[in-house]
Amino acid sequence: MSETQLDLKALAMAPTKYVDRPVPTISLSDFNLRVDQITAELVDAAENVGFFCIVDHDISRATVDRIFDQSARFFHQADHVKARVPFSPQHNAGWEKNAQIRPSTGAVDRKESYQMQFGAGMNGRWLDEDVLPGFQDEALDFMHQVQCVSDKLMVCFARGLGFEDDYFIKAHDVGRPESQTVCRLLHYFETPRLPNPTGEVFHRAGAHADWDFLTLLFQKAGQSGLEICPGREVSTSFGYGDAWTKVEPDSERNAVVCNVGDLLMSWSDDRFKSTFHRVKAPCEPDDYYGERYSIAFFNQPCKDAKIQGPQKKYPLVTGEEFTRNAMGRNFKALQEKLAREEERRP
Numbered sequence: 001m002s003e004t005q006l007d008l009k010a011l012a013m014a015p016t017k018y019v020d021r022p023v024p025t026i027s028l029s030d031f032n033l034r035v036d037q038i039t040a041e042l043v044d045a046a047e048n049v050g051f052f053c054i055v056d057h058d059i060s061r062a063t064v065d066r067i068f069d070q071s072a073r074f075f076h077q078a079d080h081v082k083a084r085v086p087f088s089p090q091h092n093a094g095w096e097k098n099a100q101i102r103p104s105t106g107a108v109d110r111k112e113s114y115q116m117q118f119g120a121g122m123n124g125r126w127l128d129e130d131v132l133p134g135f136q137d138e139a140l141d142f143m144h145q146v147q148c149v150s151d152k153l154m155v156c157f158a159r160g161l162g163f164e165d166d167y168f169i170k171a172h173d174v175g176r177p178e179s180q181t182v183c184r185l186l187h188y189f190e191t192p193r194l195p196n197p198t199g200e201v202f203h204r205a206g207a208h209a210d211w212d213f214l215t216l217l218f219q220k221a222g223q224s225g226l227e228i229c230p231g232r233e234v235s236t237s238f239g240y241g242d243a244w245t246k247v248e249p250d251s252e253r254n255a256v257v258c259n260v261g262d263l264l265m266s267w268s269d270d271r272f273k274s275t276f277h278r279v280k281a282p283c284e285p286d287d288y289y290g291e292r293y294s295i296a297f298f299n300q301p302c303k304d305a306k307i308q309g310p311q312k313k314y315p316l317v318t319g320e321e322f323t324r325n326a327m328g329r330n331f332k333a334l335q336e337k338l339a340r341e342e343e344r345r346p
Contacts, residue, residue, distance in 0.1 A: 016244055016280070017243045017244065018243065018244055018245065018246065019243045019244075019245060020245065021049070021228075021245040023049065023051050023052060023053055023228070023245070023247055023257075024041065024044070024045040024049060024052040024053070025052070025053045025054075025055060025253075025255065026038060026041045026042060026045065026052055026053070026054050026055070027054075027055050027056045028054055028055070028056050028057050028058075028149070028152060029056035031152055035155065035156065035159075038152075038156055039155075039156040039159045039160055042153065042156045042157065042160065043156070043157075043160040043272075046157070046160075046260050046264075046268075046271075046272035046273065047271060047272060047273065048273075049273070049275070050228075050259055050260045050272070050273035050274060050275030051228050051247070051257065051258070051259045051260075051275050051277070052257075052258055052259075053250065053255040053256065053257050053258070054149070054153075054216075054255065054256050054258055055253045055254065055255050055256075057149045057254075057256060058145075058148075058149070059145050059146065059149060059254070059256070060254075061251070061254045063142060063145065064218055064254065066138060066142075067138065067139065067142040067218075067295060068218075068220060068293055068295070070132075070134075070135050070138050070139060071114075071185040071187070071293055071295065072293065073132060073135065074114055074127070074132060074135065074185060075112060075114070075185070075187040075293075077127070077131070077132075079097065081127070081131065082095045082097075082112075082114070082127075083095070084127060085114075085124070085125045085126065085127055087115065088121075088125070089327060091117070091121040091122075091125070092115060092117070092121065092180065092182060092323070092327065093115045093116065093117050093121045093122055093125050093182070094114070094115060094125045095112065095113070095114045095115075096112065096113055097111075097112035097113075098110070098111075098112070110188060110189050110191075111186055111187060111188045111189065112186075112187050112189075113184050113185060113186050113187070114184070114185045115182050115183070115184045115185075116139055116143065116182065116183045116184075116185070117179065117180070117181065117182055117183075118140070118143065118174040118175075118179050118181065119174075119176075119177055119179055120177055121180075139183070142183070143174075143183045143297070144174075146183070146216055146297045147174055147181070147297075149216065149256070150172070150214065150216065150297070150299050151169050151172075153214060153258070154167075154168035154169050154172065154214075154299075155168075155169065157214075157264065157268075157272070161267075161268055161271070161309070161310055162310055163310070168213070171301045171302060171305035171306075171307075171319070172213065172299055172300070172301055172302065172305075173302060176302055178302035178303040178304050178305075178319075178320075179302055180300040180301065180302065180303060180319060180320075180323055181297075181298065181299055181300050182212075182297075182298045182300060183295065183296070183297050183298075184295070184296045184297075184298065185293075185295055186292075186293065186294045186295065186296060187291065187292075187293055188225070188279060188291060188292035188293075188294075189291060190290050190291045206278055207229070207276050207277070207278040208276065208277070208278065209261070209262055209274045209275060209276050209277070210259060210261040210262065210274065210298065211261055211262040211263060211322075211323075211326035212261040212262075212263055212264075212298040212299055212300045213261055213263045213264045213267070213299040213300060213301060214258060214259070214260060214261060214264055214299045215258065215259050215261055215296055215297065215298055215299070216256050216257075216258050216296070216297040216299075217256065217257040217258070217259070217294060217295070217296050217297075218256060218294060218295040218296075218297075219249035219251075219257065219294050220249060220251070220292075220293050220294070221249050221251035222249070223249065223290070223292040223293065223294070224246065224248055224249065225279040225280050225292055226246070226247045226248075226257070226277065226278075226279055226294075227244040227245060227246050227247065227277065227278055227279075227280050228244065228245050228247055228259075228275055228276070228277045229243065229244050229245070229275065229276040229277070244278075259274075259275050259277065260272045260273055260274050260275060261274055261298070261299075262274045262326065263300070263301070263307065263322055263326075266307065266309065266314055266322075267307055267308070267309050268309055269309035269310065269311040269312075269313040269314070270313065271309075279292070279294075300319065300323060301319035301322070302319050303318060303319050303320035303323075304318055304319065304320070305318060305319040306318060307319060307322055
């Protein structure tokens with residue numbers, strides 16, 4: 001084992017350090033009348049934290065509950081049924097299980113997911129109506145409602161960067177065939193309560209930053225685990241040995257957790273901060289050990305969108321190029337793990 005691997009193992013076994021940080025909560029009520037105030041609050045959160053919650057967003061609690069019910073219906077299908085709609089890296093859509101490896105852990109995230117898009121990328125990637133009646137219509141209705149909320153946030157971020165109000169909305173038009181926006185249903189598996197003599201913690205989703213424009217995350221009450229390390233404060237880049245903050249689901253206010261992604265960070269010339277986060281596996285008596293559901297809505301620009309900040313800090317790239325590069329980094333860890341396993345075979 002190399003010295004670097006030994007250092008990482010020691011960090012992985014070290015107790016997690018926690019600090020209390022306020023995660024800003026921003027109301028979208030009376031949006032048209034309060035757009036200047038909302039813009040100021042969003043810009044401040046994006047510059048200084050990278051994470052924030054939104055409330056009064058007009059997506060009802062009943063709507064959120066229904067899509068979680070649909071998510072459970074999908075994931076309760078047998079694996080051979082879900083395998084009829086396998087994940088396609090080319091289209092960034094479909095079902096996968098135990099397939100995502102984070103460089104922060106070198107281990108597979110303990111979850112399954114189903115990624116949905118608005119257009120042609122879903123051709124052949126919806127389960128048949130006789131298997132899941134009403135699922136597709138319910139999912140698309142929810143996705144369009146979330147996109148409407150995203151549009152409001154994009155107006156504010158465009159204003160904050162000195163662009164026209166509809167600048168980011170046009171770049172993320174989900175009605176176009178070039179759309180890349182994704183809604184991901186997530187199902188983390190139940191964690192058995194077993195002795196852990198080494199103290200090492202393997203996360204349900206290892207430390208990472210999202211590579212999209214902006215993520216809107218829906219959580220279920222009582223199903224904790226999300227933790228953030230704002231402002232890219234990680235000293236190890238692996239998420240070990242750093243100070244984390246727990247973000248509990250706030251179902252009472254129907255709050256949606258949002259975080260800046262790598263793309264918006266680049267598009268803002270690094271003014272807005274993409275933030276490391278993870279879903280920690282339970283390891284303490286008061287942690288939540290049961291299966292966990294969440295829904296992440298990843299706003300991603302159209303393939304032909306031109307991405308460059310107002311100060312032109314980075315070379316201009318298209319949405320397709322940015323996504324391809326990000327997915328290449330995402331799958332590199334999986335390819336390396338498979339190669340190592342192949343080398344160990346007799």
